Amino acid sequence: MILETLRELGQYSLSLLRAAGGMVVFLGTTVFWAFIPPFRLRQIIRRISFIGVKSTLIIILTGAFTGMALGLQLFYTLRRFGAESMLGPAIALSLLRELGPVLSALMVTGRAGSALAAEIGIMRLSEQIDALEAMAINPYRYLMVPSLIAGMIAFPLMTCIFNVVGIYGGYLVGVKMLGLGPGVYWVEMEHLVDLRDITDGLYKSVSFGVIVTWVCSYKGFFTGYGAEGVSKATTEAVVLSSVLILAWDYFLSSLMV
Amino acid sequence: MIDICDLYKSFNGQEVLRGVSLRIERGELLALIGMSGYGKSVLLKHIIGLMKPDQGQVFIDQQDICQLKGKGLEDMRTRFGFLFQGGALFDSLTVFENVAFPLREKTAMKEAEIEARVLFELEQVGMAGAENKNPAELSGGMKKRVALARALVMDPEIMLFDEPTTGLDPVTTSLIQRFIRQCHERLGFTGMIVTHEIPKIFEIVDRVALLNQGRIAEVGTPDQIRKSTRPEVAQFISGATEGPIEWQ
Numbered sequence: 001m002i003l004e005t006l007r008e009l010g011q012y013s014l015s016l017l018r019a020a021g022g023m024v025v026f027l028g029t030t031v032f033w034a035f036i037p038p039f040r041l042r043q044i045i046r047r048i049s050f051i052g053v054k055s056t057l058i059i060i061l062t063g064a065f066t067g068m069a070l071g072l073q074l075f076y077t078l079r080r081f082g083a084e085s086m087l088g089p090a091i092a093l094s095l096l097r098e099l100g101p102v103l104s105a106l107m108v109t110g111r112a113g114s115a116l117a118a119e120i121g122i123m124r125l126s127e128q129i130d131a132l133e134a135m136a137i138n139p140y141r142y143l144m145v146p147s148l149i150a151g152m153i154a155f156p157l158m159t160c161i162f163n164v165v166g167i168y169g170g171y172l173v174g175v176k177m178l179g180l181g182p183g184v185y186w187v188e189m190e191h192l193v194d195l196r197d198i199t200d201g202l203y204k205s206v207s208f209g210v211i212v213t214w215v216c217s218y219k220g221f222f223t224g225y226g227a228e229g230v231s232k233a234t235t236e237a238v239v240l241s242s243v244l245i246l247a248w249d250y251f252l253s254s255l256m257v
Numbered sequence: 258m259i260d261i262c263d264l265y266k267s268f269n270g271q272e273v274l275r276g277v278s279l280r281i282e283r284g285e286l287l288a289l290i291g292m293s294g295y296g297k298s299v300l301l302k303h304i305i306g307l308m309k310p311d312q313g314q315v316f317i318d319q320q321d322i323c324q325l326k327g328k329g330l331e332d333m334r335t336r337f338g339f340l341f342q343g344g345a346l347f348d349s350l351t352v353f354e355n356v357a358f359p360l361r362e363k364t365a366m367k368e369a370e371i372e373a374r375v376l377f378e379l380e381q382v383g384m385a386g387a388e389n390k391n392p393a394e395l396s397g398g399m400k401k402r403v404a405l406a407r408a409l410v411m412d413p414e415i416m417l418f419d420e421p422t423t424g425l426d427p428v429t430t431s432l433i434q435r436f437i438r439q440c441h442e443r444l445g446f447t448g449m450i451v452t453h454e455i456p457k458i459f460e461i462v463d464r465v466a467l468l469n470q471g472r473i474a475e476v477g478t479p480d481q482i483r484k485s486t487r488p489e490v491a492q493f494i495s496g497a498t499e500g501p502i503e504w505q
Binding site: 046122123126127128130131133134135136137138 | 302305307330331332334335337339341342343345346347348349358359362363
């Protein structure tokens with residue numbers, strides 16, 4: 001009984017290790033081919049549109065409501081300490097350093113990451129990836145590298161949009177609805193927010209772009225059979241990407257503090 | 258030209274190929290017939306190196322494709338054309354872009370030359386005028402014809418057809434088979450057709466091979482296959498349900 005449990009545990013650990021190893025090799029291969037010309041600019045632009053442009057609306061909506069909720073919560077919390085004037089910097093720092101990169105990455109994962117995994121999965125099932133290989137075209141170069149580069153470009157851009165919209169959302173609630181002076185909101189923000197707060201957030205979002213495109217492409221590339229296989233691959237891609245984003249965010253935050 | 262030597266392949270412990278050996282001469286058109294799920298498509302994918310065997314070799318002009326990697330494998334594959342069962346057209350590209358794809362990726366041809374070439378190939382398969390359509394707008398037969406145009410656009414030395422006419426009406430089937438024969442005569446490629454179109458396929462191929470129980474049970478000219486006294490060949494051609502061929 002104990003031996004049986006131990007054996008099952010061992011097998012499970014080995015399969016996890018094998019899967020993790022496979023993912024690392026997949027990323028390594030993609031990164032290797034990313035440095036080998038020709039560089040597929042048209043494909044990269046297509047992917048930026050797929051990952052970024054088509055996620056803009058959802059990012060604007062999420063950013064606006066996040067900023068507004070932050071404005072509302074922080075205003076009343078800060079008022080308890082007589083520190084309403086700190087609303088601007090509090091919102092800006094929360095968004096720039098944490099919420100902007102993380103929430104925008106999670107939203108893009110939900111919209112574009114799942115679509116990426118499903119698209120590549122369907123390409124695998126309908127033999128389109130085999131067709132690429134049969135035409136002597138490396139699928140890593142044609143599919144994975146453009147997605148990876150597009151993710152590294154689109155994610156920080158989405159984060160920037162999220163941050164700007166979020167700050168204006170906080171302004172709308174704090175200044176226009178709750179009566180804080182507009183000068184206080186902007187001036188305190190200017191005093192307390194450093195360039196490093198912005199760049200740290202953007203570094204995070206670049207790494208989230210790598211994580212999401214890597215995980216989602218991998219899950220799609222090695223999808224199971226049929227509709228169930230693609231559905232499972234898509235779900236796993238979104239769940240694993242989201243967990244990795246949060247874990248990696250904590251790790252980076254602890255380094256950047 | 259193509260020499261398959263003692264090829265074995267299994268999936269999750271289930272043996273699909275159990276020592277397949279087959280030789281295809283240069284310029285020959287061979288039909289591979291056999292029961293569904295007996296590994297015909299798997300064999301085809303081994304020939305182009307999309308699958309690696311558990312054991313055995315596939316020689317293309319004395320070069321074992323199973324041992325090739327990287328640039329060597331890429332160079333070898335540029336000699337092939339492959340028509341996939343479902344067409345495998347790229348959903349995100351139009352019909353024109355699909356056929357132009359290998360030319361844009363693998364040649365230095367100018368756009369005007371590519372356009373002329375693509376339009377010629379599409380006309381050959383009776384798909385002129387469909388250049389701007391998306392694969393989703395095409396019927397099964399139309400997809401196969403576009404895929405055929407894409408597979409032939411690079412003038413391959415070796416053509417592999419995976420069930421080119423399955424699921425098509427008899428007229429389209431005859432048209433595609435006739436087109437394959439015409440292309441074979443025009444381009445002189447070495448070809449292998451996986452098919453269930455019996456006896457229609459006998460009219461266009463040079464030889465026929467029957468894959469049964471993971472091995473080549475019989476190879477011969479269409480006439481030899483028709484007259485074969487081997488029970489499994491006779492059963493397969495007649496479509497009889499009773500006989501040595503086991504249904505899996």
